[in-house]
Amino acid sequence: MKNENLYNYILGIADNSLILGQRLGELTGHGPSLETDIACTNISLDLFGQVRSYFQYAAKIAGDERTEDDIAMLRKEREYKNVLLVEQPNTNFAYTLGRQFLFDVYHLAFLKELQKSADLTLSAIANKCIKEVSYHERFSSDWVKRLGDGTEESRAKMQEAINDLWTYTDELFHQTEADKTMVAEGIGVDVTKLKEAYYKNVSDLLLESTLEVPESKYFQKGGKQGIHTEHLGYLLSDLQYMQRTYPNMEW
Amino acid sequence: MSEEQIKSLEKQFEARIARDEKIEPKDWMPEKYRKTHIRQMSQHAHSEIVGMLPEGNWITRAPSLRRKVALLAKVQDEAGHGLYLYSATETLGISREEMYEQLHTGKAKYSSIFNYPTITWADMGAIGWLVDGAAIINQVPLCNTSYGPYARAMIRVCKEESFHQRQGYEIMIKLANGTPEQKEMAQDALNRWWWPSLMMLGPTDAESIHTEQSMKWKLKRKSNDDLRQQFIDQTVPQAELIGLTIPDPDLKWNEERKSYDFGAIDWDEFWQVVKGHGPMNKVRMKARVDAWENGKWVRDAAMAHAEKKQERKEKQAV
Numbered sequence: 001m002k003n004e005n006l007y008n009y010i011l012g013i014a015d016n017s018l019i020l021g022q023r024l025g026e027l028t029g030h031g032p033s034l035e036t037d038i039a040c041t042n043i044s045l046d047l048f049g050q051v052r053s054y055f056q057y058a059a060k061i062a063g064d065e066r067t068e069d070d071i072a073m074l075r076k077e078r079e080y081k082n083v084l085l086v087e088q089p090n091t092n093f094a095y096t097l098g099r100q101f102l103f104d105v106y107h108l109a110f111l112k113e114l115q116k117s118a119d120l121t122l123s124a125i126a127n128k129c130i131k132e133v134s135y136h137e138r139f140s141s142d143w144v145k146r147l148g149d150g151t152e153e154s155r156a157k158m159q160e161a162i163n164d165l166w167t168y169t170d171e172l173f174h175q176t177e178a179d180k181t182m183v184a185e186g187i188g189v190d191v192t193k194l195k196e197a198y199y200k201n202v203s204d205l206l207l208e209s210t211l212e213v214p215e216s217k218y219f220q221k222g223g224k225q226g227i228h229t230e231h232l233g234y235l236l237s238d239l240q241y242m243q244r245t246y247p248n249m250e251w
Numbered sequence: 252m253s254e255e256q257i258k259s260l261e262k263q264f265e266a267r268i269a270r271d272e273k274i275e276p277k278d279w280m281p282e283k284y285r286k287t288h289i290r291q292m293s294q295h296a297h298s299e300i301v302g303m304l305p306e307g308n309w310i311t312r313a314p315s316l317r318r319k320v321a322l323l324a325k326v327q328d329e330a331g332h333g334l335y336l337y338s339a340t341e342t343l344g345i346s347r348e349e350m351y352e353q354l355h356t357g358k359a360k361y362s363s364i365f366n367y368p369t370i371t372w373a374d375m376g377a378i379g380w381l382v383d384g385a386a387i388i389n390q391v392p393l394c395n396t397s398y399g400p401y402a403r404a405m406i407r408v409c410k411e412e413s414f415h416q417r418q419g420y421e422i423m424i425k426l427a428n429g430t431p432e433q434k435e436m437a438q439d440a441l442n443r444w445w446w447p448s449l450m451m452l453g454p455t456d457a458e459s460i461h462t463e464q465s466m467k468w469k470l471k472r473k474s475n476d477d478l479r480q481q482f483i484d485q486t487v488p489q490a491e492l493i494g495l496t497i498p499d500p501d502l503k504w505n506e507e508r509k510s511y512d513f514g515a516i517d518w519d520e521f522w523q524v525v526k527g528h529g530p531m532n533k534v535r536m537k538a539r540v541d542a543w544e545n546g547k548w549v550r551d552a553a554m555a556h557a558e559k560k561q562e563r564k565e566k567q568a569v
Contacts, residue, residue, distance in 0.1 A: 032546020
């Protein structure tokens with residue numbers, strides 16, 4: 001492939017949306033209220049829409065027979081590049097919203113920078129996504145506030161979720177080889193520069209929600225290198241089921 | 252109010268309906284009209300919400316990104332239908348919580364078709380094509396029903412349902428024109444969903460207890476048997492067009508009636524499912540009750556937070 005770095009870079013972005021969208025899709029019909037059910041389904045829908053734009057572009061760059069669906073559904077587990085945060089399960093609504101919030105704050109800041117990309121397709125996709133992601137960020141922030149500053153039970157649950165998910169936040173700011181090349185070419189976003197503002201924004205909102213900011217400095221990483229938590233394999237077996245069972249068919 | 256006054260109000264009320272005027276929430280209405288509408292509208296809302304489950308079952312396994320997005324959007328539409336049907340029903344003086352309570356305790360019914368399992372991808376096609384197809388036939392006449400909020404909700408619901416129906420048929424077309432395995436999957440889904448879809452249009456006229464009164468109030472404009480015939484006549488050519496076979500050996504065009512004759516429906520199966528003993532009744536109800544009970548702490552938190560916010564606002568004002 002002529003432009004392998006760009007291809008890998010796009011997958012690195014899109015896989016986050018793909019895996020998070022898949023997680024949210026599990027909840028449709030099972031939400032705590034109709035309104036939240038609709039909102040979570042809507043976020044999933046947005047994320048898959050974004051995934052399609054990215055993967056259609058990646059397929060074009062690959063320049064062979066592969067399609068957006070091949071890229072989404074026919075890679076091996078070690079070839080998925082999403083961060084560990086987004087593959088974490090829907091343990092309860094606090095985990096779902098906590099995961100969403102911790103990702104959205106990053107995602108929004110990332111897309112703001114990606115809009116400035118020298119790659120016009122990526123900047124156009126970022127421009128389209130940012131409207132959706134601003135809404136996601138507002139929705140998840142509002143819910144962290146509600147659950148944090150709600151009842152004793154909800155505060156305890158929200159705090160537990162934030163504490164558990166915190167260990168996956170640092171990875172958001174790790175640079176891969178593809179990242180570095182793309183940053184040098186003016187195409188990619190330097191995620192290391194987003195870190196400080198991220199922790200400030202997240203901490204401010206947690207404090208406003210009467211929650212504690214976790215102090216732990218032990219972080220997990222590996223997703224960007226394809227070394228995932230045990231959760232991902234099960235998620236992929238659903239995601240890939242049809243493509244694997246009925247290969248080379250159109251749907 | 253004296254009996255005479257009530258009689259006079261009833262007479263005026265029936266006359267308004269006869270003139271095709273819409274009844275609005277604040278208008279006087281007979282108690283039976285209110286109760287019948289609560290029953291039918293909440294049943295309709297419940298069907299949308301329970302109906303999310305069999306299709307939601309395939310969201311994580313949809314075969315392509317395009318199909319996944321379409322399925323998510325469809326199930327989201329159903330949640331939206333549920334939302335505005337519940338809201339429309341609330342105008343009759345019942346809360347959403349009360350309606351949920353009726354659903355969870357089995358007092359309120361929902362469309363029995365959702366008590367069948369979705370076991371292959373083709374079921375997503377069959378549900379869109381057949382189940383939404385039958386729903387539209389049931390619902391289009393309701394766009395002109397006498398109760399204003401219901402009629403207005405149905406106009407929007409019907410627009411989206413007809414989109415879903417085309418989308419479902421399009422899934423079937425793709426399968427029917429696909430590999431032998433895909434075609435077999437499509438035929439198998441048609442075999443399993445055909446008869447339940449016919450049953451979905453309700454018991455035969457002779458056994459339908461609500462028909463007469465509902466006709467008068469324009470809550471129903473055609474009998475179940477007429478609707479069923481309309482559905483069959485509309486669907487058989489669609490199956491033929493894509494090379495699928497309707498699983499009814501007695502199905503035959505009747506030149507005299509200009510309609511299809513069809514085989515006997517297994518009403519024992521219908522009543523078994525309606526009474527709660529279909530393949531998925533218990534699973535569907537458990538999913539709804541679990542979602543509601545597991546979500547209680549979330550709803551409580553939202554309420555508590557809203558109250559705290561309000562208190563702070565009031566303190567600031569002082």
